Amino acid sequence: MARMAATERREALARAALVVIAREGVHAATTRAIVAEAGMPLASFHYAVASRDELLRDVVELVVGNQDAAAFGTLELDAPDIRTAIRGVFGSNLDILRADPARQQAMFELTQYALRTPALDDFPIAQYGVYRDLAVRLLEAGAARYRVTWDVPIPDLATLAVALSEGATLTWLATRDDDTTERLLDLAADAIAAHAIPHQETP
Structure with missing residues (x-):
């Protein structure tokens, strides 16, 4: 080669x-x-x-990087409001999942493997830290674009968004039920958007 x-x-x-x-x-x-x-x-x-476990970290970064690009691409669309923008982010993640379910299943398996492997005990924390940091950046970008303020600390709201997204992902993998998962993501977007306080326009 x-x-x-x-x-x-x-x-x-x-x-x-x-x-x-x-x-x-x-x-x-x-x-x-x-x-x-x-x-x-x-x-x-x-x-x-240096080692197989070191390479597994690269695998996580590879997948997360793809999710990062897709999510930020969604915020560039002309959504009419913050709730629609948030729903678009959740929807883009579902599109990635449906296009390649085995990839996300591999991520869940990697997480479980790391939880049972002392040499990788920091791996899940780092993995979900990346997810949370991505969600923080999305929430900050959404607040600036749609002129809102979040009524709870952004890191906490980001953690909620990750939990909702991961739960929806596992639900879809277990059931392959598109309609139920779409409704679940509607509720997830409602839950996040409920914490957005619009800026008061000055005369």
Whole structure:
């Protein structure tokens, strides 16, 4: 294969690991399986990454980065109000889920694996910290765009948004019921938007 920089090789390995995990589960994501999926020799793994667990962190960052781009893209649309904008963010996450359910299932499995692995005990905290920070940025951007103030601390509201989104995701994975999940996201958007206080316009 063509010579690759270490950073490019590492990204390719992370993508390959995600494919293996989504297809067969975390237990199947051995270094040999990952390099085989990436079409690389085994030595390439140790050249680019210190350990398998280190690569699993890259997998999470890869997936979260995709969610980040999709969510911020939704806020760029001309939604008429903050509630519609919030519903659009939830909807974009559901679209990503429906397009590739195995990827999100892999994320849930990675979280459970980390909770049982002492070397990765900081992994779930970091993972959900990324989700919360993304939600904070979305709420701040929404407040500026739609001229509202949140009546509770933004970090707390962001944590609620993440919990609602993750719950809806697990509900859809378990049931594959689009209608029920869409209604659940309507209620989630209502719950978040209820904390938005419109700015008073000066004469």
